[in-house]
Amino acid sequence: MKALEIKGLRKVYRGGFEALKGIDLSVEEGDFYALLGPNGAGKSTTIGIISSLVNKTAGTVSVFGYDLDTQLADLKRQIGLVPQEFNFNQFETVQQIVVNQAGYYGVPRQLAKERSEKYLKQLGLWDKRNEPARSLSGGMKRRLMIARALLHEPKLLILDEPTAGVDIELRRSMWDYLTKINEQGITIILTTHYLEEAEMLCRNIGIIDAGQIVEDTSIKRLLATLSRETFILDIEPGHNGATIDGFNHRWTDDHTIEVEVDKDAGLNRVFEQLSEQQVKVLSMRNKANRLEELFVSMVEQGRQKEAAQ
Amino acid sequence: MSHSASNFIALKTIWIKECTRFLRIWVQTLVPPAITMTLYFVIFGSIVGERIGEMSGVGYMEFIVPGLIMMSVITNSYSNVASSFFSAKFQRNIEEMLVSPVPTSVIIAGYVGGGMARAMIVAVIVTCVSFLFADIQIAHVGYVVLTVVLTSTLFCLGGLINAVYGKTFDDISIVPTFVLTPLTYLGGVFYSVSLLPEFWQKVSMANPVLYMVNGFRYGFLGQSDVGIGIAIAVLVGFNVLFFAMAYYILDKGIGIRS
Incomplete structure (x- = not known):
């Protein structure tokens, strides 16, 4: 089954800038997929449209068969999003942030608290659960966003530059964690500037530039052309x-x-x-x-x- | 899990989050109205009020109590939702809701519920303070509850609309300063509109706050400058209009989606 299928996706921002020029993209269930591109290529716009933070101009998007236009609520339930910028309430505690996010997805509060213990422990944040988010280090904040995205147990995890500004040791531990959850069945799509990251983690890759998909293939096949x-x-x-x-x-x-x-x-x-x-x-x-x-x-x-x- | 069960959990989550927020900063949210209203009671009620004597057949203190409670409800409903939603937009944590399957109506209901909770707590505090200054009787409990709920809902919706459109913190302080305060002060909180010349009485009838204050006063005193039916109708009408506006702009993502 296709975890993600995009056809003819276009985005023209107010002012006339065409960020996406009709892209087609598909990601299989269970895949670990990298979306690469220079700054301004259209990666974040694509992710924004999939996660419904950006309104599309044309085209279709479906996630695990759910259509963005007609089955939005079901589509959203399939996705966990880890955005590039920290976008949580800095004054809330770590546990409040993840439990509230699960609540928005309809996870009962007690179950959300139980899951928060599981994911915060896995990501090394359990000891910080009662700390306000603003007191966390940059690396911890990134891990908090991963925990928050996982609490409703999505089938597709989308990470926009997840290791930007993260030190090498932490980056490696995040790679290990992402590899582990991918092996457990979660489909992962990530955008990254660290090409080594894509080569290490991902099986398939899409290269986007100036709003167009330049390449969509497996990393092995791509490297074989070198x-x-x-x-x-x-x-x-x-x-x-x-x-x-x-x-x-x-x-x-x-x-x-x-x-x-x-x-x-x-x-x-x-x-x-x-x-x-x-x-x-x-x-x-x-x-x-x-x-x-x-x-x-x-x-x-x-x-x-x-x-x- | 059904969508309605899931939406109910989401609604509860937003409401708890909102209540936690204003309770966490209670010194900024719950204490100031108590102090401000105590000053109003002391200055306008006790010191000035005794010289004024009766207003609409009741002591001046009894007359202003419903208006002052309503003024607190209006201010707190508006500012709670406006500041909370604008902060969420400013810090971008509104995206937590936008990426989730929470329907627009549930987001609105959650924020309105949070704003109402604060307004009701403040209303209880101000009412308790008023007991220290006046012998308060309630003529129609049902109308008291109905008008306060409808007024609070209306101004929560107003605060939400303001926060969606606001781009800076200045934008969300302009409406309370230049619109809400004049409308409230000229809405019959401190006087009966029957004291005004005929022309200004007619002008006052265009002020929606007048209907809220008088509807609420009717609940307390059993008398008001406007008919209770008209007051309720005006409140319901504005609520429908403001809800439709809030739903439209949030659903379209105006100011919050690219």
């Missing part, structure tokens, strides 16, 4: 004259070299040449996130295509 990668080699000092024939390369300082390698060429020839020159390689890593390279090239291709039209 033909070249750049590696950074840390070299023992004193060998900065070494060269690698047949590969684009450059010394960035006296102990670091960047090498571009075609996917089918392999790294053996690189190491053979360096060994012949008595160059000792201390370590090696990818220069950039692979997905980032693809993302940039796809967005550029999309813009060139649009300019040509």
